[in-house]
Amino acid sequence: MNLDHPRIAIVGSGAVGCYYGGRLAQHGHEVHFLMRSDYEHVKQHGLKIRSLHGDFDLPQVLCHRSTAEIGECDLVIIAMKATANEALLSLLPPLLHSKTMILTLQNGLGSDDFLARHFGSAHVLGGLCFxxxxxxxxxxxxxxxxxxxxxxxxxxxxxxRTEVLAAELQRCGIQCKVEPSLIAARWKKLVWNIPFNGLSIAAGNKDTAAILADPILEKRVRDLMREIIETAGRLGHEIPLSLIDDMIERTRTMSAYKPSSLIDFLSGSEVELEAIWGEPVRQAKAAGIEMPRVERLYQELKARIAAR
Known part of the structure; x- marks a missing residue:
């Protein structure tokens, strides 16, 4: 990463893209945001970030309606939903030069492979946002x-470059660690995403506090987590079972948090059904492993989304 004068593009300027892009801009980086629905507002009024680490405003934001308008960048951060990945085939080329790093912050499995297939594995990094x-x-x-x-x-x-990028994110107030295995880290995040994002919808539009207040739902969370950890282990990605208690206790501190999939579901937006629930089940089956609890939740979510 060129740390002297890097050009950074944010593709997917929703909550995640604006927060992390905003932190980079706050600390002096040239950050270009691809904006759709918020373009006019942000162009006139900038961004306002309320954060437990300190609020800040960006009165002037480099926002654009097209990637062609942005041009080549050193780092492209993808924070759009995985459901829209086909659009990246036309969005990304204007942003890329021979050494551009593409960092996807998307949920679930499959996005890293999709980007590598179309733009080359050497360009692609993955980031998991907790x-x-x-x-x-x-x-x-x-x-x-x-x-x-x-x-x-x-x-x-x-x-x-991985270490350099991680250090720069840290300098900009973003806690960051480097993972020895990206795919193992993705399975680790699924331990939280599959049960909480899934049950928030399947159990009748419940936030995390409501899920954990119900003993039956908490048991289902734990059973799902155990199945995911055991499956990951059989695929060669060791995750300790102690992560179950750790994740549940950390989730209790979030109070009444609505997971992103529930927000998408309630707003009528597309839920990342395949990336978070479908692809893990398919990858496990391809290795001869069944995930009955996750597959049941996957089918329940399909039905709920279809009924919506």
């Missing part, structure tokens, strides 16, 4: 809890 964050109004972001990014390379082990 963060509670919502867009509360046009140009307004509320960062509620956590915020760490776990960073890894699609092509394998961390490189010098």
């Amino acid at each position: 963060v509670c964050i919502n867009r509360t109004a046009p140009g307004e972001i509320h960062h509620i809890a956590q915020g760490q990014i776990a960073l890894g390379e699609h092509s394998g082990a961390p490189q010098v």
